[in-house]
Amino acid sequence: MKAGWKYVLAGLPLALGIGLHLCCSGGGTSRISPPPPQAHYVSLAWKASTSSVIGYNIYRASLSTGPFTKLNAQPQSAVKYTDNDVQAGNTYYYAITAVNSNSVESNYSNEASATVPSP
Numbered sequence: 001m002k003a004g005w006k007y008v009l010a011g012l013p014l015a016l017g018i019g020l021h022l023c024c025s026g027g028g029t030s031r032i033s034p035p036p037p038q039a040h041y042v043s044l045a046w047k048a049s050t051s052s053v054i055g056y057n058i059y060r061a062s063l064s065t066g067p068f069t070k071l072n073a074q075p076q077s078a079v080k081y082t083d084n085d086v087q088a089g090n091t092y093y094y095a096i097t098a099v100n101s102n103s104v105e106s107n108y109s110n111e112a113s114a115t116v117p118s119p
Contacts (some may be wrong), residue, residue, distance in 0.1 A: 040088055042114045045080040046096055049106075053098040057105060058083075061093045064111065068095055075099040089118040 044058065055075025059068035060083065071083060086092060092115075095108040 039084070040086050040116045042083040042086055042092060042094070042116065043080065044083070044094055044096070044112070046109075048079050049098045051098065052100060054101050054103075055099050057097045057099060059095045059097070059108065061095075061111075062090065064093050064113065066093075068093075068108065075103075086114075086116045088116050091115040 046056075049056075053075075055077045056079070057075055058071045058081045060071055061068045071081070071085075083092070083094075091113055093111045093113050095111045097105040097108060099105050
């Protein structure tokens with residue numbers, strides 16, 4: 001897994017990590033098995049808003065100009081998100097919004113990009 005990077009999104013730092021998760025299990029046999037498929041993901045993290053918010057919405061686009069698609073169904077209270085629906089070799093652009101108790105969203109944060117490595 002590559003080390004995380006820090007970005008500033010609308011005044012809030014966003015740590016963005018591109019990950020490659022390999023999971024293997026061993027047994028007591030001498031058979032050689034092919035390696036499991038590689039699972040790619042992008043991990044996002046940001047500093048909590050200093051305003052009163054109920055959560056955050058996470059958006060992704062395949063072009064820096066958008067359009068951005070919301071990835072979560074409801075605002076999430078956590079200040080991190082893992083996008084498991086990414087493909088090797090593709091670049092993704094992310095933006096975060098804060099949501100208040102009246103369900104009003106802030107403007108998009110500055111965007112951060114991640115290029116998922118090819119296997």
